[in-house]
Amino acid sequence: xxxxxxxxxxxxxxxxxxxxxxxxxxxxxxxxxxxxxxxxxxxxxxxxxxxxxxxxxxxxxxxxxxxxxxxxxxxxxxxxxxxxxxxxxxxxxxxxxxxxxxxxxxxxxxxxxxxxxxxxxxxxxxxxxxxxxxxxxxxxxxxxxxxxxxxxxxxxxxxxxxxxxxxxxxxxxxxxxxxxxxxxxx
Amino acid sequence: xxxxxxxxxxxxxxxxxxxxxxxxxxxxxxxxxxxxxxxxxxxxxxxxxxxxxxxxxxxxxxxxxxxxxxxxxxxxxxxxxxxxxxxxxxxxxxxxxxxxxxxxxxxxxxxxxxxxxxxxxxxxxxxxxxxxxxxxxxxxxxxxxxxxxxxxxxxxxxxxxxxxxxxxxxxxxxxxxxxxxxxxxx
DNA sequence: AAAGACATGTAAAACGTTACATGATTGC
DNA sequence: GCAATCATGTAACGTTTTACATGTCTTT
Numbered sequence: 001x002x003x004x005x006x007x008x009x010x011x012x013x014x015x016x017x018x019x020x021x022x023x024x025x026x027x028x029x030x031x032x033x034x035x036x037x038x039x040x041x042x043x044x045x046x047x048x049x050x051x052x053x054x055x056x057x058x059x060x061x062x063x064x065x066x067x068x069x070x071x072x073x074x075x076x077x078x079x080x081x082x083x084x085x086x087x088x089x090x091x092x093x094x095x096x097x098x099x100x101x102x103x104x105x106x107x108x109x110x111x112x113x114x115x116x117x118x119x120x121x122x123x124x125x126x127x128x129x130x131x132x133x134x135x136x137x138x139x140x141x142x143x144x145x146x147x148x149x150x151x152x153x154x155x156x157x158x159x160x161x162x163x164x165x166x167x168x169x170x171x172x173x174x175x176x177x178x179x180x181x182x183x184x185x186x
Numbered sequence: 187x188x189x190x191x192x193x194x195x196x197x198x199x200x201x202x203x204x205x206x207x208x209x210x211x212x213x214x215x216x217x218x219x220x221x222x223x224x225x226x227x228x229x230x231x232x233x234x235x236x237x238x239x240x241x242x243x244x245x246x247x248x249x250x251x252x253x254x255x256x257x258x259x260x261x262x263x264x265x266x267x268x269x270x271x272x273x274x275x276x277x278x279x280x281x282x283x284x285x286x287x288x289x290x291x292x293x294x295x296x297x298x299x300x301x302x303x304x305x306x307x308x309x310x311x312x313x314x315x316x317x318x319x320x321x322x323x324x325x326x327x328x329x330x331x332x333x334x335x336x337x338x339x340x341x342x343x344x345x346x347x348x349x350x351x352x353x354x355x356x357x358x359x360x361x362x363x364x365x366x367x368x369x370x371x372x
Numbered sequence: 373a374a375a376g377a378c379a380t381g382t383a384a385a386a387c388g389t390t391a392c393a394t395g396a397t398t399g400c
Numbered sequence: 401g402c403a404a405t406c407a408t409g410t411a412a413c414g415t416t417t418t419a420c421a422t423g424t425c426t427t428t
Binding site for chain 4: 021022023041042045046049070071072
Binding site for chain 3: 207208209227228231232235256257258
């Protein structure tokens, strides 16, 4: 089946639901899946062009760029669907995590508990605000589970995020406590 | 302070504890922190050369490469320590996550629950076996917490992994149940 | 004798981000 | 009129992985 760049799969997955422009795709990524996957214009537009050449997607006929600014809506082709499905059917997946926070924690001995606590608190704040957004999505999706079968997939993805983030926050509290115990006069 | 490639920080962090060769560093990464950070020889050796030129590290005097295969042990310099500490003192951290598993779940609607369950089960297996290793480290570290202040940093890092992974496994069970309910005859 | 771990390093390719370049439309 | 958003795209840069290249030492 050849190589499958991951950004290609993200785009094919989104186009499998609806026709979108590059700009639309960026928004879908930012709003829907950014907590576990990111994408920039600099990767989206080249991917769109490459996949069009490869026949995985085509420009949808309905362009409203008459006398207006250019906007190219893309549709997934049959070939694109096959490509997407072949990737989905392979259960192997690489999950690539790079936690700079954990790196700073792991090497925190060089600067001591106070500094490390600050790093943890920064992490805590970032996660807290993202968690609120995720919970909001989760609530809406749980209401509409019966409307469409697809919603269950989205709901479980968001739920993964919510539960992971809640676990992070529990860990933050515990970690801070352990550092404070160490710092406290014995 | 210039740019700070992350692999440089990993290496400096490790060298702050002990002198190591490139090969040693690879092993330390693989054994100790691979669950949240990875590194290949192709990035380690060039980083080592660049940091030596920049005066952040130096080849340790004690090389046993007389009539033996070459092995270069590196030491961190004062300048390297300052560089490491400056990075540690900045509480901002970027955590870059790419879960291909979640991507396959999110777009699972295109192939249905059976296929998606397989992806989840694969994830479950991968996580289970990594969790066992992490728990083993955690147990050893918890025993030696009083021996060295550094052990608390390592212990909390591993604990982060253990708790996150346990959360993943709880989520896997729940997700499979929800898919099976959907698939079951109503 | 062979396999596997030890040991360093380079080259090519892949991938992605950031910044730049350009311009129209919409809402205040 | 101005700011924000819509909209596409390229170029430079940086990072990292993968594969290649080479050879030794240790254990079975």
